[in-house]
Amino acid sequence: xxFTRFKAAAAVMALAGSLAACGSDDDGGSDPExxxxxxxxxxxxxxxxxxxxxxxxxxxxxQPGFGLQGLDDAPEGFDVEVAKIIAGAMGISEDNITWxxxxxxxxEQVIEDGTVDMVVATYTINEERxxxxxxxxPYYNAGQMLMVLSDxxxxxxxxxxxxxxxxKVCSVTGSTPSEQIKEYLASDDQLxxxxxxxxxxxxxxxxxxxxxxxxxxILAGFVSESDGEFKLVGEQFTEEPYGIGIEKGDVAFCEFIxxxxxxxxxxxxxxxxxxxxxxxxxxxxxxxxxxxxx
Amino acid sequence: MEAVxxxxxxxxxxxxxxxxxxxxxxVGSLVLGxxxxxxxxxxxxxxxxxxxxxxxxxxxxxxxxxxxxxAFGLPEIGINQSFYFFGVAGLVLYTSAFVCEAIRAxxxxxxxxxxxxxxxxxxxxxxNLGSVIMPQALRTSVPPVGSVIIAMFKNSAVVGAxxxxxxxxxxxxxxxxxxxxxxxxVLLGVAVGYLIITLSAGALLGVLERKVAIVR
Numbered sequence: 055x056x057f058t059r060f061k062a063a064a065a066v067m068a069l070a071g072s073l074a075a076c077g078s079d080d081d082g083g084s085d086p087e088x089x090x091x092x093x094x095x096x097x098x099x100x101x102x103x104x105x106x107x108x109x110x111x112x113x114x115x116x117q118p119g120f121g122l123q124g125l126d127d128a129p130e131g132f133d134v135e136v137a138k139i140i141a142g143a144m145g146i147s148e149d150n151i152t153w154x155x156x157x158x159x160x161x162e163q164v165i166e167d168g169t170v171d172m173v174v175a176t177y178t179i180n181e182e183r184x185x186x187x188x189x190x191x192p193y194y195n196a197g198q199m200l201m202v203l204s205d206x207x208x209x210x211x212x213x214x215x216x217x218x219x220x221x222k223v224c225s226v227t228g229s230t231p232s233e234q235i236k237e238y239l240a241s242d243d244q245l246x247x248x249x250x251x252x253x254x255x256x257x258x259x260x261x262x263x264x265x266x267x268x269x270x271x272i273l274a275g276f277v278s279e280s281d282g283e284f285k286l287v288g289e290q291f292t293e294e295p296y297g298i299g300i301e302k303g304d305v306a307f308c309e310f311i312x313x314x315x316x317x318x319x320x321x322x323x324x325x326x327x328x329x330x331x332x333x334x335x336x337x338x339x340x341x342x343x344x345x346x347x348x
Numbered sequence: 349m350e351a352v353x354x355x356x357x358x359x360x361x362x363x364x365x366x367x368x369x370x371x372x373x374x375v376g377s378l379v380l381g382x383x384x385x386x387x388x389x390x391x392x393x394x395x396x397x398x399x400x401x402x403x404x405x406x407x408x409x410x411x412x413x414x415x416x417x418x419a420f421g422l423p424e425i426g427i428n429q430s431f432y433f434f435g436v437a438g439l440v441l442y443t444s445a446f447v448c449e450a451i452r453a454x455x456x457x458x459x460x461x462x463x464x465x466x467x468x469x470x471x472x473x474x475x476n477l478g479s480v481i482m483p484q485a486l487r488t489s490v491p492p493v494g495s496v497i498i499a500m501f502k503n504s505a506v507v508g509a510x511x512x513x514x515x516x517x518x519x520x521x522x523x524x525x526x527x528x529x530x531x532x533x534v535l536l537g538v539a540v541g542y543l544i545i546t547l548s549a550g551a552l553l554g555v556l557e558r559k560v561a562i563v564r
Contacts, residue, residue, distance in 0.1 A: 159525035166530070182528035227508065227518045228525025246431055247513030249521075253420070257511065260423040262431070 086138045086321050092145035099300075099307040103171060104144045111137045112156030112164050112173035112299075116250060118275035119330035120176050129153050133174040135325030136193055136298070136315075140172070143314040159228050162186045165299050172311075173299035176269065178230050179345070188304055189297030190311035192342045193322070196269040197290025198231045201276060203258065204285045209265055211288030212238040222246050224254035224263040231268040234292050251276070259283060269294050271330055278333045295342065308347035315341055351529040352537035355519075362519035363541045369436055369515060370501045370545060376440035377500060378493070381447025388452055391473055399448070406445035411503055414442045419510045431511030439500060439507060446496040454489030455481055487560045494553040498546050505542070516541045 094101035103109045113121035113133045123129040128148070138148050156164055156175050164170045165187045176196070179189045202209050208218055212235070215221060219240040225232035227247045239245060246263050248254055254266040255276050266273065270290055277284045300307050315322060319341055326338050352359065387399030406414065418438040419431060429437075458481050466480040505517035512518075520538040523529045 159521050160531070162528055163524075163531050180528075182526075186528055186530065224511075227513060228521040228523075230526055232522075233526050242514070245513070246511045247508075247518060248511055249509040253511070256420050257423075260420065262419075262423050262428065262511070 086135065086142040086148075086318070086325070088142040088147045089145050092143065094144075094310075095306075098310075099171070099304055100144050100310050103146065107146060108150040108152065109141055109144075109146055109171045110152040110154055110169070111141070112154045112161065112170040112175055113137065114157065114175045115155040116157075116252070117176055117272060118279070119271060119333060121174075123153075123155070130329065132194070132326055132330040133176065135329055136322070137172070137174045139318050139321050139325065140298070140311055140314050143310075143318070158226070161299055165301055168301070171300070172307075175299075176272070177297055177299050178269075178294045179297040180230065183299075184348075187299045187302050188308050188347065189345070190300060190308040190347065191297035191315070191344060192295035193298065193315055194271075194296040194339055195342050196271050196294040196296060198234060198267060198292040198294060199270040199273055199290055200287050201258070201266045201273040201284050202264060202287055203261075204282055206264065206287075209287060212267075212291050215244065215265070216240045218264075219244065221265060222263040223265045223267055224248065224257055225267050226251055226254070229268065230294065231292075235267050255280075255284075271333075271336075274333045274336060275330075295345075297345075305347045312344035312347065316344070349533050351523060351533040355523060355537075358519050358523070359516070359537055359541060362514060362516040363544070365512075365514050366504055366516040366541065367545060369432075369439070369504045369507060369512065372436045373439040373443065373500060373504065374497055376436065377443035377447050377497070380440060380444035381493075382451055384444055384448040385451035385455065386477060388448065389455055389477070403445045403448055406442055407449070409442070411438070411442050411506055412509075414438050415507060415510045431513075435507035435510050435512040438510070439504060442503070443496060443500040446499075447493055450492035450496055451485065451489045453492060454485035454487070457488045458484045484562070487562055490553065490557050490560060494550070494557075498549055501546050501549065502542060 092104045094104055113129055115121060115123040115129050117131065120131040121129045121133045122131050141151050154164065154170050156173055161173050161175060161177060162183060165173055179192055200209065200212060208214065209221060215223060215238045221244065223235060223239065223244050224246045225235060227249060232247060251268060251272060254263065257263045258266050273286055277286060298311055322341055323338055330336060331338055384399050384402050387395040390396060415435065415438040418434040422434065462480055463476060466476040508515040508518040516538055520534050523534045524531050
């Protein structure tokens, strides 16, 4: 009796699972072109992936507008669309991409281990990281900004932070913004660190911190969701070029990615407008000049 | 291994910060745990009920949930403190439930005749608990309470994610993420830091256990 009941429950769950899978055909993103007969020089990463017909991409699952996994299986966002453009140029359709969650602190590791073929995850190009992996791109230039409560008039830019030593600034452990904000602070005690930005937004909302700082695009997502509770202040005070992380030294793949982005500027714009571009006040970027591959 | 050697100063400051969190939380949870244990064996029904509820709620909540309520729930109702305070307080509340149960196990190990004899010669409940039962119970409780405290030391890594920051584990994340060091050596360094804390705690416990041992 118990066994049949267990089987019935399993059957119901399997059915529910398959129903859920039916509902997610249209994910609202763009539909990048998939090249049917992609040909590559033998021995390159592109030839290998194209032959295999599938690839694994690392992205963030918690970044609204860039890589956010909802109730559907696949994440959505600008990073995801950019990855689809590149995969498409190798003849890999989005159904054949496996998405791997890569939070900030494991990105180099998964590339080195070969767990993923590339990482598109709001990945700021910097020298330390470039020692372990190769960056293609940049495909987007973000910049660090400050977000405060709408009724805060005391802080109008990073230079006001040292003058208000009681003001708490929130960011995420191990992020580039958390390092770069330090030179503007009166002391280290001003900096409050969490593991994800959602907590910073909550802390700002209930008055535990006064400022949240990270890349403008991430903050813009919070501002648009906040119903006027938050605002951005000041100018972008850093340059955060987002790159695509691949295995160290794979110059051919890097050049291929750069060329693919150059050749698909329409798809790039469409990718932006269907994702991060939907945030109020977001300007459609121009594809930045690629940096030399090394 | 240069990930560790190049950043010894960062590791050291992270170690001190973690040690501070651990010590505050240890003192707090021992005091609070002993108090709740006294509640649970007290003759007053409402105190017993309070103690039981306390243990059941906190012992059955994941630590992250407790910390969430501290860091984000309390400010909602107007209680504003530093995240350091909230983090340590969350650890204290959570651990106190386990400390309480370990101490209560010690209390239950004292033969009922001891308490009855103490009552027979006219000691009050407080005198009975303080002079007769607890001195015997605490000796039995040393090993289990020690395990709970060591587990708490390791749990202290979690509070780094709730705004405390700059603790040993956060230093590790900082090095791997912002500065691009590879994971294994950095985390080995972090593990060594925690081992220094937990192994020396274990050694101290061993000494304590031998000191208070009684022959029954």
